[in-house]
Amino acid sequence: MHADNQPRIGVEALIKLVDQNWSHIRIHSCGFWENLGWDGPGRWFELNYLTGGSQLVIQDGQSVQLKQNDLLAVQDTLRNSSCTGGQFRLYYIGFYSDKTEINTAFRELFAKLKLDTRPMALQGLQQDYQAIMADLNLGRQDSVLVKQHFLHLLLRIYHGAAQTSQSAHYRLIHAVMNDLHERVGNTGERLLLSEIAARYSLNERYLNQLFKQETGVTIGIYMNAIRLEQAKRLLETTSMPITAIAHAAGFYDGAHFSRTFKVKEGVSPQEYRAMQRRNTLD
Numbered sequence: 001m002h003a004d005n006q007p008r009i010g011v012e013a014l015i016k017l018v019d020q021n022w023s024h025i026r027i028h029s030c031g032f033w034e035n036l037g038w039d040g041p042g043r044w045f046e047l048n049y050l051t052g053g054s055q056l057v058i059q060d061g062q063s064v065q066l067k068q069n070d071l072l073a074v075q076d077t078l079r080n081s082s083c084t085g086g087q088f089r090l091y092y093i094g095f096y097s098d099k100t101e102i103n104t105a106f107r108e109l110f111a112k113l114k115l116d117t118r119p120m121a122l123q124g125l126q127q128d129y130q131a132i133m134a135d136l137n138l139g140r141q142d143s144v145l146v147k148q149h150f151l152h153l154l155l156r157i158y159h160g161a162a163q164t165s166q167s168a169h170y171r172l173i174h175a176v177m178n179d180l181h182e183r184v185g186n187t188g189e190r191l192l193l194s195e196i197a198a199r200y201s202l203n204e205r206y207l208n209q210l211f212k213q214e215t216g217v218t219i220g221i222y223m224n225a226i227r228l229e230q231a232k233r234l235l236e237t238t239s240m241p242i243t244a245i246a247h248a249a250g251f252y253d254g255a256h257f258s259r260t261f262k263v264k265e266g267v268s269p270q271e272y273r274a275m276q277r278r279n280t281l282d
Contacts, residue, residue: 007120007161010112015154017109021102022147028094030132037085042078044096045106047071047115047153049125053088057081059116071122071157073115075107091129093153122160128153173214176200176207177222185226188250193219227251228264235273242269 018025028044054067059074059081066072066088074081076096097103110116131149140146176196183189196219197204211219231249234240240248246257261269 007113007115008158008165010109011154011158011161014106014109014113015151015158017102017105018147018154019151021097021099024097024099024102026096026098027132027136027146027150028096030093030129030136031091032129032133033090033092035085035087035089037083039080039082041080042074042076044076044094045110046074046092046094047157048074049091049122049129051089051091051126053086055083055086055088055090057083062117064117064119066119067121069121069123070119071115071125071160072119073110073113075110075116076103077107078116091126093129093132093150095150120157120160120164122157125153125156128156169210169214172200173211176211176219177215180219180223180226184223184250185230188227188230188248190250190252191223223250224260224264228261231257231261231269232265232272235269236276245269 048071050066050068050070050072052068054065057064057066057072060079064072097106128149132146132153135143135146135149179196179199180191183191193204193208197207200207208218211217211222215222217225227249231245231251234245234248238245242258243254246252246254249257251257251260258269261267261272265272267275
C-alpha cells in the first residue's frame with residue numbers, strides 16, 4: 001500500500017467501524033474552543049478542526065503546528081496535550097466505545113491515519129460540527145440524526161483524503177511524464193520500467209497502475225509514443241538513414257522501428273518521409 005492512500009483507506013475503515021457499531025459508540029462532547037490554551041491528558045478519541053488562526057500544540061512532547069482548516073486527531077491514550085492561549089478558533093468532537101475491542105480498532109486506525117502528527121487541510125467542516133453540537137444540545141446523543149451527522153463529517157474527511165491522494169498522484173505521474181520526455185524524447189535513452197520505478201522508490205506494478213489511471217496508457221506504450229514522435233521529427237527534418245533514426249529515437253534496431261512505425265502510422269518510415277517531402281513541395 002502506498003503512503004498516499006493510507007489516510008483515505010483509514011478514514012473509509014473508520015466510517016465502516018462507526019456505522020456498523022453505532023449502538024456501542026458514545027459521542028462524549030462536541031463544542032467550540034476559542035483563544036484559551038489547555039493543558040491536560042486525553043480521555044477519549046478526538047477530531048479537532050481549526051477554523052481560524054494558528055496554534056502550536058504539544059502532544060506527549062511532540063510539537064504539531066496547526067493552521068487554519070487543519071484537522072488534528074487525538075488518541076484516548078494521550079498522556080498530555082497542551083497549547084498556550086492566542087488567536088485561534090477550534091471545533092472538537094470527542095467519542096469512544098463501551099466495547100474494548102472497538103476502542104482498540106479506533107486506536108489502530110488513528111495510528112494509520114497519523115493525523116496526530118500530520119494534520120490534514122480540509123475546507124468547510126465547521127457546519128458538520130455545528131450540526132452535531134445542535135443535536136447534543138437537544139439531548140440526542142444516541143439518535144439517528146447524530147449518527148448521520150457524525151458519518152457525514154467522516155465522509156467529508158474521506159473525500160478530503162481522496163483529493164489529497166489524487167493530488168499527490170497527479171504530481172507524481174506528471175513528474176514521471178516530464179522525466180520520460182526529457183530522457184526518452186530528447187536523448188533516445190532506453191529505460192526499463194524497473195529503472196523508472198526505482199527512481200521514484202515505487203513498486204513497478206503500482207507505478208504502472210497509477211500511470212495508466214492518470215494517462216489511459218501504460219508507461220511502455222507512453223515511451224513508445226515519445227519515441228515515435230521523435231522519429232517523425234527526424235524523418236521530417238533530416239536526411240538521416242532509417243537505421244540511424246531508429247537508434248537515435250531509442251528503438252532496438254531498424255526492423256523493430258519500421259514494424260512499430262507502420263502499425264502506429266499506417267505507412268512505413270520511408271513512405272512517411274516521402275509524403276512529408278511532397279507536402280512541403282506542394
